Amino acid sequence: MSEPLLEVEDLRVAFESAHGQVEAVRGVSFAVGREKVGIVGESGSGKTMTGRCVLRIPPPTAHVSAKRIAFRGEDLLTASEARMRAIRGRRISMILQDPKFSLNPVMRVGEQVAESFRIHHPGSRREARDRALDMLGQVRIRDPKRVYGLYPHEVSGGMGQRIMIAMMLVPAPELLIADEPTSALDVTVRTQVLAILDDLVAGRGLGLVFVSHDLNLVATFCDRVLVMYAGRIVEECAAGDLGHARHPYTRALLAATPRLDRPRERLAVMERDAAWLEA
């Protein structure tokens, strides 16, 4: 593996509830280099929370603790809020699931991309505009000049997602956390969005953390996969080996997924085992 960009050790996130403390993330450790790392799991497995904690943007009621969260050797747990603002967006960036809620509805999309550049690179508006147009072209928007002046409600979901990706990439981050970046997209658009991310990892040496619920997608897109269940990483393997996963949870997930190329009489129903919580 290449030099790690991100190291996370023993991350824990807990919430207070009426029935005492509930742990959403229970001791997660991993490292990410200049590669595509997938985090898969079902809803509530703690995968999104893990991504948010790296950027230090957990929900306000969460209790977060970790032995270490470091970006290129720099400790993010003790970094000042001013230092975090310099890192967020500029060096570590995050793509969210749904462009409908992540774009400002009353601002032209091109200006949102330009703003994202200007916040981190003081300079002329003109340069920011040129960068934004260039980046819109890079995410395969066909007529960047026209799209620049549109409002979010005037673009399709697939285009909105590509605009958001442009917004996150224009400050040239080194690590990108993508939280379900394609689950609001149609399969054919999805392939194009993934190809953009793929090229950036190969071309720019970007590190990518790809959070998804889609095992098959992660297996074919990522280099490595972490499988999360109930706040823990229960399995870690090369993406290509996911088909030979050892953990019963991973295998149950694979068996429960209907596929065109593997017809089954009946889908396997998951028998959740209490032992998985500790495994």
Added chain:
Amino acid sequence: MSAPALSLRNVRVAFGEDEARVSAVDDVSFDVMPGESHGLVGESGCGKSTLLRAICGLNREWQGEIRLEGELLGPRRPLAFHRHVQMVFQDPYGSLHPRHTIDAILAEPIAIHRLGDTNRRINEALDQVGLGRAFRFRFPHQLSGGQRQRVAIARAMILEPRLLLLDEPTSALDVSIQAEVLNLLSDLKRSRGLTYLLVSHDLGVVAHMCERVGVMRAGRLLEETTVQAMREGRVEHDYTRRFIEASQGYDRTMAHRWESIATP
């Protein structure tokens, strides 16, 4: 051969006037045979849900011919139609009244259709979808997504319909819960001799449930084929081939090959 359970001829649905007129469903014709599970796949905006809404009577503005067991349907549907045809919607969070108990939700169709014997019917419906009677006096917010979708299926089944329209019935659910709901639908179909028309963007789901599949794009029914033919790659249109490929995961070369084909 018996008459089709459902037959569509040149069905069109359009919204808006004059220049702003958008054709959501454009000249769609197909048949669903009794006891069959027929799939419709396509991406968002292709008109698959609009078509289901026209069939079940939620949308009255359509042209063409829709026949149910040979009988021509008008824009307004008689009560008896809804005993025969029921629909399950995509979003289990939006399709159940948040302030009605499961009991009230299931009692409503029985009251509308004056079936009587409410108590027995509700208990049977709950048993049928594997929820158990303990759920009867709970509210939707006390249920998980999978349990809510079971309630939505119970509500549709309580009228003992022959044709069930399923609009993305599992796309809001986790994979493990989806497996349970799909198995339930398979069991119900077998025990009740139901006919399904299943709409989904997930080819895996359609392939698992159906024998025949229609592929829709931009309001048109691009082609009709079988799951078996799809598996073997015997399809007519490039779009269908792309859709199949893309559903099987990511492949860098795919994006290259598609560069030339315009995306809508």
